[in-house]
Amino acid sequence: xxxxxxxxxxxxxxxxxxxxxxxxxxxxxxxxxxxxxxxxxxxxxxxxxxxxxxxxxxxxxxxxxxxxxxxxxxxxxxxxxxxxxxxxxxxxxxxxxxxxxxxxxxxxxxxxxxxxxxxxxxxxxxxxxxxxxxxxxxxxxxxxxxxxxxxxxxxxxxxxxxxxxxxxxxxxxxxxxxxxxxxxxxxxxxxxxxxxxxxxxxxxxxxxxxxxxxxxxxxxxxxxxxxxxxxxxxxxxxxx
Amino acid sequence: xxxxxxxxxxxxxxxxxxxxxxxxxxxxxxxxxxxxxxxxxxxxxxxxxxxxxxxxxxxxxxxxxxxxxxxxxxxxxxxxxxxxxxxxxxxxxxxxxx
Numbered sequence: 001x002x003x004x005x006x007x008x009x010x011x012x013x014x015x016x017x018x019x020x021x022x023x024x025x026x027x028x029x030x031x032x033x034x035x036x037x038x039x040x041x042x043x044x045x046x047x048x049x050x051x052x053x054x055x056x057x058x059x060x061x062x063x064x065x066x067x068x069x070x071x072x073x074x075x076x077x078x079x080x081x082x083x084x085x086x087x088x089x090x091x092x093x094x095x096x097x098x099x100x101x102x103x104x105x106x107x108x109x110x111x112x113x114x115x116x117x118x119x120x121x122x123x124x125x126x127x128x129x130x131x132x133x134x135x136x137x138x139x140x141x142x143x144x145x146x147x148x149x150x151x152x153x154x155x156x157x158x159x160x161x162x163x164x165x166x167x168x169x170x171x172x173x174x175x176x177x178x179x180x181x182x183x184x185x186x187x188x189x190x191x192x193x194x195x196x197x198x199x200x201x202x203x204x205x206x207x208x209x210x211x212x213x214x215x216x217x218x219x220x221x222x223x224x225x226x227x228x229x230x231x232x233x234x235x236x237x238x239x240x
Numbered sequence: 241x242x243x244x245x246x247x248x249x250x251x252x253x254x255x256x257x258x259x260x261x262x263x264x265x266x267x268x269x270x271x272x273x274x275x276x277x278x279x280x281x282x283x284x285x286x287x288x289x290x291x292x293x294x295x296x297x298x299x300x301x302x303x304x305x306x307x308x309x310x311x312x313x314x315x316x317x318x319x320x321x322x323x324x325x326x327x328x329x330x331x332x333x334x335x336x337x338x
Contacts, residue, residue: 004331007265010281011273082277083314084270227276 006148011084013146018077019216020069022209027068029206031061037199040181040188049187072217080224104134127194128201132166135159135205158212165204169197247337254299255330259284259292264301264319264327272318293317301326 016022035057038048047053136159143155169177177196184195255264262282267273279289296302301323305316319327 004261004265004334007262008269010266011269014277014281078274078309081280083274083309083316084277085272087271
């Protein structure tokens with residue numbers, strides 16, 4: 001029965017066999033970190049602080065993620081290891097899980113900001129550690145459910161690095177993190193220290209996901225190759 | 241005859257064969273996939289996989305659609321409703337027997 005259960009989980013693991021999911025998430029985190037860094041490092045009335053620029057930025061980011069992953073799947077993954085279309089129930093369940101996870105991260109981040117900006121609290125202590133531990137826990141849960149240890153045990157280094165890195169960021173001197181967001185108070189209403197720590201944390205998460213996705217993609221390319229083309233015979237299911 | 245042993249004899253023989261069991265379990269978890277994906281996951285050669293699929297198609301458990309992705313021919317496969325029901329029944333019976 002365990003073998004049947006593991007077979008049933010294989011298509012879920014196949015979704016990220018090429019690392020595209022991680023590349024997308026890493027790209028999204030770094031893109032958000034970049035726009036937010038630009039916002040808090042430029043004057044209040046600069047172009048980066050206009051709402052429409054943020055909307056266009058997010059639109060471009062979504063387009064790159066959508067068309068980029070579609071292109072990788074179409075031109076690399078499907079010709080090498082096959083095409084899969086997942087059922088609606090699974091997608092709905094995944095979407096619900098993703099929404100709950102996102103809501104938890106958002107709530108944790110909001111709580112982190114709230115506590116961090118209180119005057120008697122060390123401004124950098126809460127936020128990165130809370131966000132980092134939530135993301136690390138979510139990632140660890142994901143790989144525990146879909147990736148067998150033997151196949152990619154190295155992936156466990158990612159949540160561990162995110163967790164330790166976010167704790168290290170939380171322990172950084174407040175003056176150091178404040179350098180990253182000099183205009184934060186005027187633009188976001190939050191002090192520079194927690195905003196700088198948040199940006200560092202976002203960059204760390206984005207970089208770790210991008211590295212993990214890149215390694216997965218590289219290993220996928222290294223270990224797979226498209227099958228040799230054969231003459232097409234109508235009615236022969238062997239010929240792809 | 242012992243009841244558990246009797247349950248074993250009632251298992252669906254089309255699905256019970258290890259190669260076909262792999263195929264049906266993989267198809268159960270997706271909406272549809274192509275021949276190449278099944279070949280990659282099961283590590284069977286084309287002939288073996290093709291003969292298992294023919295057997296499953298005969299039993300009405302798998303639907304085979306031949307199409308094209310651009311200019312490349314593609315064989316799409318999906319588990320029919322009968323196939324899904326048969327697999328669920330098979331799992332229940334196997335669980336009971338074990």
